[in-house]
Amino acid sequence: GQRTLAVRRRPRIGVFSTGDELMEPGAPLGPARTYDSNRFTLLALLAGLPCEAVDLGILPDDREHTAQALAAAAGHHDLLLTSGGVSTGEEDHVRAAIETQGRLVFWRLAVKPGRPAAMGVVAGTPVVGLPGNPVAAVVCFLHLARPLLMRLAGAADRPLPRMGAVADFAYRKKAGRREYVRVTLATQDGQTTARKFPREGAGLLSSLTESDGFAELPEAVTEVAPGDRLTVLPFAGIL
Numbered sequence: 001g002q003r004t005l006a007v008r009r010r011p012r013i014g015v016f017s018t019g020d021e022l023m024e025p026g027a028p029l030g031p032a033r034t035y036d037s038n039r040f041t042l043l044a045l046l047a048g049l050p051c052e053a054v055d056l057g058i059l060p061d062d063r064e065h066t067a068q069a070l071a072a073a074a075g076h077h078d079l080l081l082t083s084g085g086v087s088t089g090e091e092d093h094v095r096a097a098i099e100t101q102g103r104l105v106f107w108r109l110a111v112k113p114g115r116p117a118a119m120g121v122v123a124g125t126p127v128v129g130l131p132g133n134p135v136a137a138v139v140c141f142l143h144l145a146r147p148l149l150m151r152l153a154g155a156a157d158r159p160l161p162r163m164g165a166v167a168d169f170a171y172r173k174k175a176g177r178r179e180y181v182r183v184t185l186a187t188q189d190g191q192t193t194a195r196k197f198p199r200e201g202a203g204l205l206s207s208l209t210e211s212d213g214f215a216e217l218p219e220a221v222t223e224v225a226p227g228d229r230l231t232v233l234p235f236a237g238i239l
Contacts, residue, residue, distance in 0.1 A: 011078035011152040012052045015042050018059040018066065018085035018094060019132065037205055038083035038130070038137050045141060045239065050153040061085070067097035074125035078152055081145055084132030087116040094129045098122060110219065112179045113202035114140040133202035139180050139214070142238060161237035162216070164229060169196040171224040173217055180214040182207050183232060194230055211235070
């Protein structure tokens with residue numbers, strides 16, 4: 001019975017990858033090169049959200065070029081996402097590029113994987129600098145970029161879905177840091193168990209495709225033992 005409705009334009013999200021080592025899928029892979037996967041992962045995640053996602057390609061490891069590209073894209077997008085270039089290496093230029101063209105809001109989080117994440121504002125447009133490792137990029141996208149995008153779209157703030165499970169593994173971590181451990185899930189006799197993915201490393205894209213979710217270990221937790229209750233973010237509900 002409403003005669004008028006308040007609506008919003010879908011926010012326009014620009015997605016960059018960064019790094020001289022990155023190659024487009026299908027191109028011959030040269031020495032010390034790797035195929036870009038983060039851009040396509042992020043574009044796939046954005047496809048399920050109320051936005052218009054734009055592929056902006058790969059930025060080279062050049063501070064001036066990166067700064068100019070961010071400034072040029074800021075005027076045509078409501079949010080910019082980058083992956084890679086936010087750590088402390090000699091060729092990590094995204095953080096400096098944000099500071100050159102605008103202001104840095106924060107850099108580094110007490111999260112594993114995902115510590116070197118950054119966020120800033122360039123010409124009034126928020127920029128989220130995601131880590132280059134695929135798993136870290138997904139973790140930070142879910143906790144930083146996704147809620148910001150939903151706010152820009154005018155959607156109600158909604159927490160990521162979580163479920164309970166029982167640990168089927170032992171694990172140690174540092175206090176004061178939240179960790180997201182990749183797990184596979186199995187249900188038997190009404191009880192869901194979580195088993196840790198056998199290989200470490202935030203650079204293993206296969207650890208996402210071969211897992212069922214992230215076990216979320218809060219800052220105060222330092223040890224997980226078999227039988228402990230866990231909170232799991234299931235991929236089926238968030239990806």
